[in-house]
Amino acid sequence: xxxxxxxxxxxxxxxxxxxxxxxxYTNSMFDYFLWYKKYPAEGPTFLISxxxxxxxxxxxxxxxxLNKSAKHLSLHIVPSQPGDSAVYFCAALIETSGSRLTxxxxxxxTVNP
Amino acid sequence: xxxxxxxxxxLVTQMGNDKSxxxxxxLGHDTMYWYKQDSKKFLKIMFSYNNKELIINETxxxxxxxxxxxxxxxxxxINSLELGDSAVYFCASSQEGLxGYTFGSGTRLTVV
Numbered sequence: 161x162x163x164x165x166x167x168x169x170x171x172x173x174x175x176x177x178x179x180x181x182x183x184x185y186t187n188s189m190f191d192y193f194l195w196y197k198k199y200p201a202e203g204p205t206f207l208i209s210x211x212x213x214x215x216x217x218x219x220x221x222x223x224x225x226l227n228k229s230a231k232h233l234s235l236h237i238v239p240s241q242p243g244d245s246a247v248y249f250c251a252a253l254i255e256t257s258g259s260r261l262t263x264x265x266x267x268x269x270t271v272n273p
Numbered sequence: 274x275x276x277x278x279x280x281x282x283x284l285v286t287q288m289g290n291d292k293s294x295x296x297x298x299x300l301g302h303d304t305m306y307w308y309k310q311d312s313k314k315f316l317k318i319m320f321s322y323n324n325k326e327l328i329i330n331e332t333x334x335x336x337x338x339x340x341x342x343x344x345x346x347x348x349x350x351i352n353s354l355e356l357g358d359s360a361v362y363f364c365a366s367s368q369e370g371l372x373g374y375t376f377g378s379g380t381r382l383t384v385v
Contacts, residue, residue: 162315194373203277203363203376204316249316259304259367260329261374263316 163187164252166264174272179237181267183250186231190252194261195224195235198247207248208235240271276300279364279377286354287385294349294380296364303369304328305347307339310361310379322347323369354384 164185173179183193191212196204210217210224210233217224223236237244250264279296286292298305306329307319320339321329327339336352351358361381365374 196374196376201282201378203365203378204374205376206373209373247314251316259369259374260318260321261316263308265314 161186162265163190164250164262164264166248166250166267168267169265170268170270172270172272173240175242176239179235179240179244179269179271181235181237181248181250181269183233183235183264184231185233185252187252187254187262188228188231189254190262191255192253193224193226193233194251194253195222196249196251196263197244198249198266204249237269240269242271242273245269245271277364277366277375277377279362279380281380282378283381283383285383285385288354288356290354291350291352292354292382293351294362294364294382296347296349296377298345298364298366298375300366300368300375302366302375303344304367305341305344306365306367306374307347307349308363308365308376310363312360316363320347320349351382354382356384358382359384 194209195207197207198204226233247266249266251261277298304323306321322341325341338350341347361379364377367374
């Protein structure tokens, strides 16, 4: 039972354009959502998060949007840069369950120069 | 100076062997984790320790045994390795009250 799903295994965009990575979840108990970025042969690195009481969080070129009614969140990267090419993982947690993260399967983003 | 370091980076071993993966964090975090990334690329939690105490123990074969000698170290010992244990294992740490993990770079285990 996969509670966090990223249905697009890959995404390719042109440098300077917007990248939109999507994530869907099924568990309405999730309190926080996080995005991680992973380069090959490295561990995932924390990128940005959003609380379930918010619908938007912005940090520089990265913005995460949360639509609780649709159980959907998205990560927008604008403008996209070649260095953004990586695997992006969506993750969620329930605050009362400690810090156990449930991850999606990741989306490979390729930004072409 | 690596924040979360795990060794070895690569491990190739035969079925039936026993192996250990070590993890150390120098961030002063309270909680450490082991995650497994399987062939389908899902990252799934295996264990979590808070100040040397086991707090999360997912449905993992008891061939896998974590050990935390102190809060900066969480090692993973695997007995009687099987082909299906082949995966990338990530160690991570976090500070209580903060939701972002710091991950190690992973250990790619291949069982032949």
